[in-house]
Amino acid sequence: MTAKTYFSNGNEVRLFEQAYRQRLPVMLTGPTGCGKTRLVEHMGALLGRPVVTISCHDDLTSADLVGRFMVTGGDVVWTDGPLTRAVKEGAICYLDEVVEARHDSLAVLHSLTDHRRTLYLDRAGEVVVAPDTFMLVCSYNPAYRSSLKDLKPSFRQRFVTLPMSYLPPDREAEVIAAETGIAIHVAHRLVNCAVAIRTADAAFHFEPPSTRVLVTAGHLIAAGASELDAAEACILAPLSSDGAITDGLREIAVATLAGADTSS
Numbered sequence: 001m002t003a004k005t006y007f008s009n010g011n012e013v014r015l016f017e018q019a020y021r022q023r024l025p026v027m028l029t030g031p032t033g034c035g036k037t038r039l040v041e042h043m044g045a046l047l048g049r050p051v052v053t054i055s056c057h058d059d060l061t062s063a064d065l066v067g068r069f070m071v072t073g074g075d076v077v078w079t080d081g082p083l084t085r086a087v088k089e090g091a092i093c094y095l096d097e098v099v100e101a102r103h104d105s106l107a108v109l110h111s112l113t114d115h116r117r118t119l120y121l122d123r124a125g126e127v128v129v130a131p132d133t134f135m136l137v138c139s140y141n142p143a144y145r146s147s148l149k150d151l152k153p154s155f156r157q158r159f160v161t162l163p164m165s166y167l168p169p170d171r172e173a174e175v176i177a178a179e180t181g182i183a184i185h186v187a188h189r190l191v192n193c194a195v196a197i198r199t200a201d202a203a204f205h206f207e208p209p210s211t212r213v214l215v216t217a218g219h220l221i222a223a224g225a226s227e228l229d230a231a232e233a234c235i236l237a238p239l240s241s242d243g244a245i246t247d248g249l250r251e252i253a254v255a256t257l258a259g260a261d262t263s264s
């Protein structure tokens with residue numbers, strides 16, 4: 001199924017696999033919609049491991065990760081959390097937006113991410129040694145980082161870090177055509193529009209349009225929307241709620257997508 005194809009952007013697939021073979025944890029960084037989740041899914045398929053994804057947020061506790069005692073039918077039984085299950089089944093455990101989690105919730109990962117590769121379930125009185133096939137992968141978007149929410153150096157330095165970014169324009173257009181079925185020249189125009197906005201982006205202070213929004217625009221075009229309508233709804237509108245900025249961006253869209261409705 002083409003929908004799950006991953007288009008590589010350098011040496012990240014090789015480095016990810018080398019880290020896996022050496023039982024090293026990986027940290028993916030990069031803007032929203034640049035392919036972090038897609039890479040993890042791809043590597044799971046490539047390495048033949050299931051992927052257990054945990055979305056981090058500031059209410060996430062270490063018990064949410066490792067498990068807790070629960071009352072079931074009058075009995076109190078220990079129930080493994082998703083991290084513990086992933087360790088036991090030797091899966092790839094993917095902690096998405098790890099910067100959102102509190103430091104004390106992440107402390108449980110320390111013994112898993114060094115030579116010990118061991119999870120200590122203090123409450124359950126259990127020690128789980130990770131099998132060789134277990135891998136911890138985390139991701140975060142450095143653009144969202146604030147001084148209040150940052151990872152400790154003692155955490156960051158435990159990981160092989162793979163910085164990710166948008167694909168080069170030709171490859172990005174291939175992704176959009178492959179994901180949505182639109183013609184490659186239409187995909188190229190969408191990418192040109194995004195590249196123009198990304199280049200102008202230093203003046204604005206928003207997260208630039210991602211591959212994800214281009215794929216979404218491609219889906220609308222595949223359903224019959226005009227390129228400009230799709231760009232307006234999927235690329236411009238999500239970027240900023242400031243009308244003046246959107247007007248400026250619309251000029252970029254009109255310039256890059258000009259003639260779109262007659263030539264496609």
Ligand SMILES: Nc1ncnc2c1ncn2[C@@H]1O[C@H](COP(=O)(O)OP(=O)(O)OP(=O)(O)O)[C@@H](O)[C@H]1O
Nearest residue numbers: 005006007032033034035036037038175211212215
């Ligand atoms: N390298 C790539 N190969 C194939 N598809 C890609 C690639 N990069 C992005 N995409 C497309 O963009 C979409 C968004 O990518 P993905 O979900 O992996 O982003 P992300 O980096 O995990 O974003 P977020 O930080 O918001 O979770 C994918 O569903 C896919 O359609």
Ligand SMILES: [Mg+2]
Nearest residue numbers: 036037038096
């Ligand atoms: Mg993701």
